Structures are given as structure tokens and as C-alpha cells.
Amino acid sequence: MMMTKTSVVGVASALVLAAALLATSAIAEDGAVEATKTKTEPELLSQKCLPNEKNEFVFKVNLWEYQYEVEGCEGVAPTLEIKRGVEYTFVQKDATNWYHPLGLAYYPDGAHEDVPELEFPTPDECSEEEYLCNPGDGVKQAPLYCIDGSCETYENWNNGTVSGLDVYEPLFQRPEDQWEAEGGEQSYSVKITIPEDSKTKEFYYFCHIHSGMSALVVVTDPAQDANSLVTPLAADYYGTPPEAFDVQCGTYDNVTVFDTEKDSFCPGQTFLCDTSGTPFSQCMEAIDCKMNYEMRVKEKEANKLAVFMEQMIPHHWNAILMSRIALKHATDSKGYDDEDLNVPQLMRNIINVQMQQIQEMQGWLEKYSEPTEICPAA
Structure with missing residues (x-):
């Protein structure tokens, strides 16, 4: 067999x-x-999910179904709804987030599938026919990683010293006690803003360490000329x-x-x-x-x-x-x-x-x- x-x-x-x-x-x-x-x-999968009053999405991980959950939202792998021009914070304070650093990509599973991620500057691949995810010339939209309230900026984006993914992700692979201590009182979070002039109307959050944990983020007020993703999430993804x-x-x-x-x-x-x-x-x-x-x-x-x-x-x-x-x-x-x-x-x-x-x-x-x-x- x-x-x-x-x-x-x-x-x-x-x-x-x-x-x-x-x-x-x-x-x-x-x-x-x-x-x-x-x-x-199957129930309560990809349910619509709005931020809290602080424009936060507070994440946890369901260790049985092995998908993200968001506080105040039903089910697992919820579809996050956001608007242009607003800064949102993805909070990863709960202990179940250990070993699950969030990433943002234009297609499911991001780095695991070698597809374009939300980065600064925008990846050249976003202009290719295979992806067509370019948010527009000069548009800045990328995750800003924060550790204990100290966040990177576009001026020092992912420079390996302030925060950035190259600092954020390795901390999530340390022993859990060390991860918790390094996070401090404010722990770990990721900030994202889709600018007013962006052509992005949907993208994905995912886990940088484990594949198979992607879910949608939808811009509810997209530009009229917004991009449509070339390849949608596979029907059998979950x-x-x-x-x-x-x-x-x-x-x-x-x-x-x-x-x-x-x-x-x-x-x-x-x-x-x-x-x-x-x-x-x-x-x-x-x-x-x-x-x-x-x-x-x-x-x-x-x-x-x-x-x-x-x-x-x-x-x-x-x-x-x-x-x-x-x-x-x-x-x-x-x-x-x-x-x-x-x-x-x-x-x-x-x-x-x-x-x-x-x-x-x-x-x-x-x-x-x-x-x-x-x-x-x-």
C-alpha cells in the first residue's frame, strides 16, 4: 500500500x-x-472578524485545530475586516502564540510557498502576471514588528536591530520562558496600515514557522481599481x-x-x-x-x-x-x-x-x- x-x-x-x-x-x-x-x-471557519475598540486583533492559537483564533471573534482562521488609512495592531501576547510569529503575505503561506509578502519596498514579483499584487508606485505597506512596545519604522525596517521580522521570529523559537521574558509587559505585536492610495483589497496572515495556518484579511473599502488576486485560497486548504x-x-x-x-x-x-x-x-x-x-x-x-x-x-x-x-x-x-x-x-x-x-x-x-x-x- x-x-x-x-x-x-x-x-x-x-x-x-x-x-x-x-x-x-x-x-x-x-x-x-x-x-x-x-x-x-464544518462550522465557524473564516467568520468575519472586526477589531476591538483599540483597532486591535488579539490572537491566540487553537492547539487542537492548529489555526489562529482572534479574541471576540467566532471560530478559527477568522477573516479580518479592515479599512484603508487605519493602523491596526495584531497582538500576540497569549502563551499559545509561542512558536507562531505572524506574517502578512499577498497569497497563502507566504514564505513557505515562496509567494510575495507585504514588504518594504514592495517585492518585484508583485508586478508579475503570476501575482499582480503591486499596491501602487511608492505605496508603503508592510508589517511593523513590535517587541515590548518598541516598534520598527519604515526608516529602520527589518534592519535586524530595533525589531523587524529578523529579530521577531527568532525570539519565538527560544524556550517559552525566554520568549515571555523578552516580550516584557507589552509582549509582541504587529502593526499594519493599508494606505488610502493602496490597490490592495485582500491579503493573508500566516505563521512564519508552520505552514497551513493562513487566513484572509479583507479591506472593506477598497479602491475602485483594486487588485484581484490571481489565485484564490484553495477550496481544500483547510x-x-x-x-x-x-x-x-x-x-x-x-x-x-x-x-x-x-x-x-x-x-x-x-x-x-x-x-x-x-x-x-x-x-x-x-x-x-x-x-x-x-x-x-x-x-x-x-x-x-x-x-x-x-x-x-x-x-x-x-x-x-x-x-x-x-x-x-x-x-x-x-x-x-x-x-x-x-x-x-x-x-x-x-x-x-x-x-x-x-x-x-x-x-x-x-x-x-x-x-x-x-x-x-x-
């Missing part, structure tokens, strides 16, 4: 509210998940709606089939002994079967490093999914609020750092290896 490389966009971005799960009657009386009652409908089982687990990674068809994927195998039959144990058993199955890869004698990465990716995914399940089902466990070990911070570290490593390994495999081949179950 051939398995294509896992896409973080597809597996980490399926979007639905937990409330929709209840509406499907997918929860049995004993609290267990009835995985046969499957599809939920993946398919998750199964009810995935929603209950908090995994959002197509885990359901490893619960409903475990005997096919992991015949005769048990990963938790003397289980309680609760959603927690169901979810853990399913993700362990998933990892076991996906790590059974055909050896590539010609490239041993490819084998390492093919097995390490599902191994990393298992750690991420375990952390998501724990954050959803184990927060009342003894020791969750331990004074010495910051357990929620540990979970965020596992999710964010290993997600980045997965994407890096996927990129390497695309360059140097053929699609992964899964060995049949014994």
Missing part, C-alpha cells in the same frame, strides 16, 4: 466545533465515542471535516479509522492494558495503532535517511496527538498544575516544535525520496 506524505494542512486544519459533535449524538451514555456516527459539518471521534479526542488527524477498523490495521495488538473504555483510553489506543501502522515502512536500502524520516514523522505525530488528548482529557489529573514542571507548557512545546520538525522532514522527503510504502499488517 502506498501512503503519500502527510500534509499538515490536511491533517491539522480540519475545522469543527465540539458542539457539533453533541448534535450528532455520537457520544454514548457512558461517555464513550460511537465512531460509527461519523461526519460532522482539509475535510473531521469525524466525531476525532473531535472528541481533540486529534483532528483522521484517527477514527484506527478505532473503527483497529483489527485490520493492528490485528491482535493492545497498546493500553485493563482499559476503562473512556474516551481517553479509546483515543490513546487509536493513535497508538495509527503510529504502529504508519511506522511499518518498506526499507529503502539506497537512502537510509529516508527510512529514518518516514518512521520519525508518525512517531512525532503520535507525540503531538498524545499532547492534544492530554490537554483535552487530562487537565484534572493530579500534577497537572505542578509547581516544578509546567505541564501545559510542556504540551505546547511538544506540539509546536515537533510540528515544525514534521514539516521540515516532509520537505526533505519530497526532495530526496519516493512516496512512503506501508508494509501490510501481519
Whole structure:
């Protein structure tokens, strides 16, 4: 059986509210998940989002669906609505923003896809037929990065000393305690103004470290000759709606089939002994079967490093999914609020750092290896 490389966009971005799960009657009386009652409908994705009274959009990251949220706005990956000539601030103070520095680009995923970003001066690529995103001759529109209230300007834009992306992004990759300390009282933020004479009517915010986290920013009062983006956001960018089982687990990674068809994927195998039959144990058993199955890869004698990465990716995914399940089902466990070990911070570290490593390994495999081949179950 051939398995294509896992896409973080597809597996980490399926979007639905937990409330929709209840509406499907997918929860049995004993609290267990009835995985046969499957599809939920995608809800609260790309909802319109207005700034607060300070013209701020206050960001958080949903660690289960792995998309941005904005305070006061519904759902994930909200569509931000702004006007020309107004300065807006994207605030990244909440702890979930760690490892998720915001960027602004004319097309989804910015630097990850090598598409033009909002920069000063405007990238030459914006005048090419492939993009057609030039806001106009002499128009200045680019993110101004701020750390503890100290912001760069167009005069010192991204000079590597005041703030700028080349200072901002590396701080987000430091240990979380250091990131928080460097942010100070005012923490981290990004300012953006679309000038009155700009031809831009929409662009995207995205994460500079993780792909698959883009969403729209719409200028609600665009110029009459405003640019239309050549390529819209792909219809399947956020993946398919998750199964009810995935929603209950908090995994959002197509885990359901490893619960409903475990005997096919992991015949005769048990990963938790003397289980309680609760959603927690169901979810853990399913993700362990998933990892076991996906790590059974055909050896590539010609490239041993490819084998390492093919097995390490599902191994990393298992750690991420375990952390998501724990954050959803184990927060009342003894020791969750331990004074010495910051357990929620540990979970965020596992999710964010290993997600980045997965994407890096996927990129390497695309360059140097053929699609992964899964060995049949014994």
C-alpha cells in the first residue's frame, strides 16, 4: 500500500466545533465515542472578524485545530475586516502564540510557498502576471514588528536591530520562558496600515514557522481599481471535516479509522492494558495503532535517511496527538498544575516544535525520496 506524505494542512486544519459533535449524538451514555456516527459539518471557519475598540486583533492559537483564533471573534482562521488609512495592531501576547510569529503575505503561506509578502519596498514579483499584487508606485505597506512596545519604522525596517521580522521570529523559537521574558509587559505585536492610495483589497496572515495556518484579511473599502488576486485560497486548504471521534479526542488527524477498523490495521495488538473504555483510553489506543501502522515502512536500502524520516514523522505525530488528548482529557489529573514542571507548557512545546520538525522532514522527503510504502499488517 502506498501512503503519500502527510500534509499538515490536511491533517491539522480540519475545522469543527465540539458542539457539533453533541448534535450528532455520537457520544454514548457512558461517555464513550460511537465512531460509527461519523461526519460532522464544518462550522465557524473564516467568520468575519472586526477589531476591538483599540483597532486591535488579539490572537491566540487553537492547539487542537492548529489555526489562529482572534479574541471576540467566532471560530478559527477568522477573516479580518479592515479599512484603508487605519493602523491596526495584531497582538500576540497569549502563551499559545509561542512558536507562531505572524506574517502578512499577498497569497497563502507566504514564505513557505515562496509567494510575495507585504514588504518594504514592495517585492518585484508583485508586478508579475503570476501575482499582480503591486499596491501602487511608492505605496508603503508592510508589517511593523513590535517587541515590548518598541516598534520598527519604515526608516529602520527589518534592519535586524530595533525589531523587524529578523529579530521577531527568532525570539519565538527560544524556550517559552525566554520568549515571555523578552516580550516584557507589552509582549509582541504587529502593526499594519493599508494606505488610502493602496490597490490592495485582500491579503493573508500566516505563521512564519508552520505552514497551513493562513487566513484572509479583507479591506472593506477598497479602491475602485483594486487588485484581484490571481489565485484564490484553495477550496481544500483547510482539509475535510473531521469525524466525531476525532473531535472528541481533540486529534483532528483522521484517527477514527484506527478505532473503527483497529483489527485490520493492528490485528491482535493492545497498546493500553485493563482499559476503562473512556474516551481517553479509546483515543490513546487509536493513535497508538495509527503510529504502529504508519511506522511499518518498506526499507529503502539506497537512502537510509529516508527510512529514518518516514518512521520519525508518525512517531512525532503520535507525540503531538498524545499532547492534544492530554490537554483535552487530562487537565484534572493530579500534577497537572505542578509547581516544578509546567505541564501545559510542556504540551505546547511538544506540539509546536515537533510540528515544525514534521514539516521540515516532509520537505526533505519530497526532495530526496519516493512516496512512503506501508508494509501490510501481519
